[in-house]
Amino acid sequence: MQGSLFQQGASPTLRMIFCVILCLGLMSVDSRNNHLEGLRRGIDFAITPLRYAINAPFALFSWGNQQLSTHNTLINENTTLRQANLDLLTRQQKLEILQRENLRLRELLGSSQQVTERSLVAELLTVALDPYSQQITINKGLRDEVYAGQPIISAEGIMGQVTHTGELSSTVLLISDAKHDIPVQSNRSGLRTLARGTGIANELELLHIPNSADLQEGDLMISSSLGGRFPRNYPVAVVTQIKRKPGQPFAKVTAKPTAKLDQSSEVLLIWPIRTELNQSTSDDAVIQEDKPDA
Amino acid sequence: MRSPQVTGLIIINLIVACMFMQMPLPELIAPMRPDFITLTLMYWWLAHPEKIGVIAGLVMGLTLDVMYGSLLGEHALGCVFIGWLFVKNYQSIRVLPLMQQAIIVGILLLIKQFLAYWIDSGRGYHTGSVFMYFSPVIIGAALWPWLFIIMRDLRRKVSRRI
Numbered sequence: 285m286q287g288s289l290f291q292q293g294a295s296p297t298l299r300m301i302f303c304v305i306l307c308l309g310l311m312s313v314d315s316r317n318n319h320l321e322g323l324r325r326g327i328d329f330a331i332t333p334l335r336y337a338i339n340a341p342f343a344l345f346s347w348g349n350q351q352l353s354t355h356n357t358l359i360n361e362n363t364t365l366r367q368a369n370l371d372l373l374t375r376q377q378k379l380e381i382l383q384r385e386n387l388r389l390r391e392l393l394g395s396s397q398q399v400t401e402r403s404l405v406a407e408l409l410t411v412a413l414d415p416y417s418q419q420i421t422i423n424k425g426l427r428d429e430v431y432a433g434q435p436i437i438s439a440e441g442i443m444g445q446v447t448h449t450g451e452l453s454s455t456v457l458l459i460s461d462a463k464h465d466i467p468v469q470s471n472r473s474g475l476r477t478l479a480r481g482t483g484i485a486n487e488l489e490l491l492h493i494p495n496s497a498d499l500q501e502g503d504l505m506i507s508s509s510l511g512g513r514f515p516r517n518y519p520v521a522v523v524t525q526i527k528r529k530p531g532q533p534f535a536k537v538t539a540k541p542t543a544k545l546d547q548s549s550e551v552l553l554i555w556p557i558r559t560e561l562n563q564s565t566s567d568d569a570v571i572q573e574d575k576p577d578a
Numbered sequence: 579m580r581s582p583q584v585t586g587l588i589i590i591n592l593i594v595a596c597m598f599m600q601m602p603l604p605e606l607i608a609p610m611r612p613d614f615i616t617l618t619l620m621y622w623w624l625a626h627p628e629k630i631g632v633i634a635g636l637v638m639g640l641t642l643d644v645m646y647g648s649l650l651g652e653h654a655l656g657c658v659f660i661g662w663l664f665v666k667n668y669q670s671i672r673v674l675p676l677m678q679q680a681i682i683v684g685i686l687l688l689i690k691q692f693l694a695y696w697i698d699s700g701r702g703y704h705t706g707s708v709f710m711y712f713s714p715v716i717i718g719a720a721l722w723p724w725l726f727i728i729m730r731d732l733r734r735k736v737s738r739r740i
Binding site: 296297299300303304306307308309310311314315320323324327328330331334335337338342410411412414416417419447448455546 | 593596597600601602605608631632633635636639640641644645646647648649650651652654655658659661662665666697698701710711
């Protein structure tokens, strides 16, 4: 009973003061740079098994569902998939020809372009607890060479980027988060702008668009790769509303992300690789890469 | 008082709380998920303040920060503060009726949530209604009496076996 009668070690108040100072220090360091990534990674590693444990019943359920699906459903699914595959293959043929032509033309112009990208499918583990931050956790981490800043896409378009990586899982900031901006370009007119998240899953805001800018509702905005983080020419959003106010310098433009940010359960991680067209002129290509859109 | 069983129970309890925090919930009620980790910590601060203290609050608070993806220390700050209040005043809080305890729990959760909200909006991150942000506080306070009874029974069962 000695412990309850006499204080051992520092008093709670002293410990509290120490912890508060520590918290304030951690926050100020964490808000400015990422020296604390190691600590975050460590805690994340400790709670990753819990995430998998929680996911296990759901995984088991879907596995059981798959095992028990009837012969008929499987045949039906197989036929639809085969058709879809055929369709994609035909389109791919055309694409390959176009790609080769594009390469040839670019070679003539002497500019380089990213051609092949490595990709990996990741599954969604959890959605962020905070209702105002649009973040998800995926089941791939450092072990699969995921890095902070890596772009995440789905079949419909760009979803977001990795912000923190753990050993077996990583956190993804979606493009609809209020902290996130992505450089985009209009597919029709080539107008460059930034798309900022609003904190609402299906809404982006296009910034600094003059009233006279060539932009229409329904325009597809694609990534312009100006930030150097996202690959070029992936669909990002479709313009839904343009409010031009004569008194204001900029129009208020909202857009809807093409990717289903709140519905996808599988996402694609990509490693943008910049391959040079011509090994002999690779030095030139590297130099030109530094001046985008020259 | 040396009882490894109780220490084990505390650890298991905190792990279960972490699992509750990570469990997928329907989109509609997900924002109302109460902060199970802080609630669990609160119970143990009252029951065994000699076993679990402010430092445990710091560690679990940092875990919360990783789960929320917020600044490291943002939620930990609130946890540390609540821990200090509870460890200092556990004798007077423990004897209160459950309803009054629930009110105190609600106020402290509110302070903690407000700290996080304040830090976040200071960095310019917030949009939307404030109500959604504070609904976990109401749910957490409403859950307290039940949580208290369940945990007390669990604790008694474990300590009786010693």
